[in-house]
Amino acid sequence: MSMDLKDIQNLYQIKRLKSTDIIDSFDCGDDDLNDFITREAVLYQDAMLAVSYALFEKETGELIAFFSLANDKISLDDFEEKREFNRFRRKRFVNEKRLKSYPAVKICRLGVATKMHGKHLGQFLLLFIKTYFIEDNKTGCRFLTVDAYKDAVPFYIRNGFEPMNANDKDEHTRLLYFDLNDVR
Numbered sequence: 001m002s003m004d005l006k007d008i009q010n011l012y013q014i015k016r017l018k019s020t021d022i023i024d025s026f027d028c029g030d031d032d033l034n035d036f037i038t039r040e041a042v043l044y045q046d047a048m049l050a051v052s053y054a055l056f057e058k059e060t061g062e063l064i065a066f067f068s069l070a071n072d073k074i075s076l077d078d079f080e081e082k083r084e085f086n087r088f089r090r091k092r093f094v095n096e097k098r099l100k101s102y103p104a105v106k107i108c109r110l111g112v113a114t115k116m117h118g119k120h121l122g123q124f125l126l127l128f129i130k131t132y133f134i135e136d137n138k139t140g141c142r143f144l145t146v147d148a149y150k151d152a153v154p155f156y157i158r159n160g161f162e163p164m165n166a167n168d169k170d171e172h173t174r175l176l177y178f179d180l181n182d183v184r
Contacts, residue, residue: 071106
């Protein structure tokens with residue numbers, strides 16, 4: 001059974017993890033993601049490389065999902081050819097704003113507990129992230145990026161992300177982006 005966004009907001013709370021927070025166990029069906037939240041998230045946070053947020057059940061305090069964010073950029077290096085980057089820029093910016101790179105926030109990791117799959121929590125977290133960076137534009141970022149696992153690409157596409165280019169379509173991960181201006 002899926003939940004609507006109001007149900008999710010009433011049942012769960014998002015909290016920025018502190019380096020003192022201990023996550024003993026988590027299972028989203030992916031060992032790499034499980035290991036990240038239980039062992040590495042604190043190390044990334046302490047090194048100021050990424051910040052992790054957790055979705056907890058309000059009643060029990062159980063970790064239901066998490067995501068991790070870091071600064072990123074979209075630049076010429078992300079495209080196979082310069083003309084693809086120029087097409088990307090022309091579509092979104094007037095001449096005066098055509099820069100060599102554009103600020104972005106990378107979704108480094110995102111995991112939902114296996115028992116919660118199919119309840120739209122991943123969609124809720126993406127909506128939260130989009131809204132978080134649109135409200136008061138906290139960092140001056142325009143884009144969200146993600147190196148999506150091949151199996152997760154359809155999920156991100158359904159949530160408005162687009163492939164950066166075609167050269168990684170058969171790889172283990174695929175670079176996708178979302179233009180925050182599309183939400184405003």
